[in-house]
Amino acid sequence: WLQNADTFLQRSIGTNVAAQAEATRTDETDEKDGCKSLYAVQAERQEQAERSVLISCHSRTNDKKFLKYMSRHGNINKYFFYESYGVYAVVEFTNRESVASLLEAVAIPSISHESVVPFKSRLLSLRNLGSAETPNQLSGKLCQPQTTIPISELIQRLSREETIDQQITSLTESYQLTEENSRLRFLVCSLLKDIAAAYFPECTIKPFGSSVNGFGKLGCDLDMFLDLDGIRGWNVKMPKSGLSLEYQMKRANSERAVTQSILSVVGECVDQFGPGCVGVQKILNARCPLVRFAHQPSGFQCDLTANNRVAMKSTELLYLYGELDPRVRYLVFTVRCWARAHGITSSIPGAWITNFSLTVMVLFFLQRRSSPVIPTLDHLRDLAGPTDKSVIEGNDCTFVSDFSKIQVQSNKETLEQLLCEFFEFYATFPFSRMSINIRKGKEQNKPEMAPLHIQNPFETSLNVSKNVNVTQLERFVALCQESSWLLQQSDTNTPRGGSGGDTVTTWGLATLLLPSQVAGIKGRKRKRREPASERIKSLLESLKNKS
Ligand code: GTP
Ligand code: MG
Numbered sequence: 001w002l003q004n005a006d007t008f009l010q011r012s013i014g015t016n017v018a019a020q021a022e023a024t025r026t027d028e029t030d031e032k033d034g035c036k037s038l039y040a041v042q043a044e045r046q047e048q049a050e051r052s053v054l055i056s057c058h059s060r061t062n063d064k065k066f067l068k069y070m071s072r073h074g075n076i077n078k079y080f081f082y083e084s085y086g087v088y089a090v091v092e093f094t095n096r097e098s099v100a101s102l103l104e105a106v107a108i109p110s111i112s113h114e115s116v117v118p119f120k121s122r123l124l125s126l127r128n129l130g131s132a133e134t135p136n137q138l139s140g141k142l143c144q145p146q147t148t149i150p151i152s153e154l155i156q157r158l159s160r161e162e163t164i165d166q167q168i169t170s171l172t173e174s175y176q177l178t179e180e181n182s183r184l185r186f187l188v189c190s191l192l193k194d195i196a197a198a199y200f201p202e203c204t205i206k207p208f209g210s211s212v213n214g215f216g217k218l219g220c221d222l223d224m225f226l227d228l229d230g231i232r233g234w235n236v237k238m239p240k241s242g243l244s245l246e247y248q249m250k251r252a253n254s255e256r257a258v259t260q261s262i263l264s265v266v267g268e269c270v271d272q273f274g275p276g277c278v279g280v281q282k283i284l285n286a287r288c289p290l291v292r293f294a295h296q297p298s299g300f301q302c303d304l305t306a307n308n309r310v311a312m313k314s315t316e317l318l319y320l321y322g323e324l325d326p327r328v329r330y331l332v333f334t335v336r337c338w339a340r341a342h343g344i345t346s347s348i349p350g351a352w353i354t355n356f357s358l359t360v361m362v363l364f365f366l367q368r369r370s371s372p373v374i375p376t377l378d379h380l381r382d383l384a385g386p387t388d389k390s391v392i393e394g395n396d397c398t399f400v401s402d403f404s405k406i407q408v409q410s411n412k413e414t415l416e417q418l419l420c421e422f423f424e425f426y427a428t429f430p431f432s433r434m435s436i437n438i439r440k441g442k443e444q445n446k447p448e449m450a451p452l453h454i455q456n457p458f459e460t461s462l463n464v465s466k467n468v469n470v471t472q473l474e475r476f477v478a479l480c481q482e483s484s485w486l487l488q489q490s491d492t493n494t495p496r497g498g499s500g501g502d503t504v505t506t507w508g509l510a511t512l513l514l515p516s517q518v519a520g521i522k523g524r525k526r527k528r529r530e531p532a533s534e535r536i537k538s539l540l541e542s543l544k545n546k547s
Helices: 002-009 038-050 063-073 096-105 137-142 151-159 164-175 179-196 255-273 309-324 326-341 355-367 377-382 415-427 470-488 519-546
Strands: 052-057 076-083 087-093 123-125 204-208 222-227 277-283 290-295 300-306
Touching: 038 052, 038 179, 038 204, 038 309, 052 096, 052 179, 063 076, 063 087, 063 096, 076 179, 087 096, 087 179, 151 164, 164 326, 164 415, 179 204, 179 222, 179 255, 179 300, 204 309, 222 255, 222 309, 255 277, 255 290, 255 300, 309 326, 309 355, 309 377, 326 355, 326 415, 355 415, 415 470
Parallel strands: 052 123, 222 300
Antiparallel strands: 052 087, 076 087, 204 222, 277 290, 290 300
């Protein structure tokens, strides 16, 4: 039912992106983004995206002729094909001049009975370049789907592994964003920047959230941040003499009002002139105003925000934690997948625990080990240097950016032990009295009566899980109890698949992804009523808000 409902309600026309990659050359640095700060990774990817174009091809396009044609405009650094309601190619040139040369050469179509807006974007369409002899050359040979595999296939794959630790790493490898998917995300941001640049020529659009924090799953939404901070003269101290902008001609009475008007015009521009941008909704009265739309050629569901620097900081923090110890990412991926399989999280807003809250819960658990796997946020703040200082809207967002200053922790627990302990930890956590706090790395007394209280790491008076109701929290706890129990049974934790035969018996982590046995019976009975009614309620709410 959940799956049907999701399909029905999916606003995105293309979450089912099948992306395929064929790299002509992969820089060694591409594989080793690991040690870099998020800023360095972002800057490099943004620069690559500026040199790239997105081209709608025919599935019979001859790839060799296509590349030969493209290389007339300059040296190609990297390219790949993917499928999303048609075949597309991403082509990255070595120099930006090649993009300019290519755009010089493109024709603006003139079609009878239809008029074209002459906006030269880097989303192009290829015509009549000679077909391959064999049909479906691109989609058949070079394009392999890049969506996550269905859960049933994942269960089979995991059951073939020999240890639970291998199952956990295999799950992460099956689900995480690929190199190409990540490039595509930056390219879509760069295409959007070209549109926003009509109003703000010096702006940038940066991805944040799971697209870049290391915890993104193929198919996750693309959160974007319209950044105007780089505009020269912004935040510079007023000189005693000289010129400044005449702001009083156009001013708003709050930063929020400015953000709303910026997003309103940019949203309008995306709606009117953004090639491939469909279903544009301006959700300007939300706590964090945003413009939501589907980018059809990439299949991404996009959320564009502005002036959202705290979210950018949380992204940076999550990225840092994920880089400190590989077990962090493995555990977060596993817990997120487990939660999604049991409907603890959902793609529709409502009273569910969000992926962000769930990630913070995993981080907190890792801080609470007797030998902690990761340090507290307060410790990361204490290690910060003068250039790390960051205060956003009165909130202290300072933490160390130099990874080498952070001492490696001595915890040596295996992934299996940690997963088991995670379920045990939350199966017995005193949610009614205590709040989860990654700043202190220790539970604190709850300041308010919400069923689940997770302190917002940077806006410390806020609760990131304020939306969660008692039913959802109870389901989470019941499933933690069940999973903890299952992992302790020899039936569950003994490998039974082997790598040979066709039929594999589900075991270990794979068992935990099957419909719930104990909590599920309770849960399923409720599921027919409560989540359905809650979903309808939240759907009605969102319709009401829209109207
Ligand atoms: P998925 O999109 O579910 O894969 O995960 P995500 O981490 O991208 O979450 P989401 O798209 O909901 O939010 C994007 C980012 O906004 C998160 O990674 C956080 O950095 C930030 N964010 C989301 N929800 C909250 C919240 O309640 N409080 C704060 N401070 N930040 C949030
Ligand atoms: Mg997201």
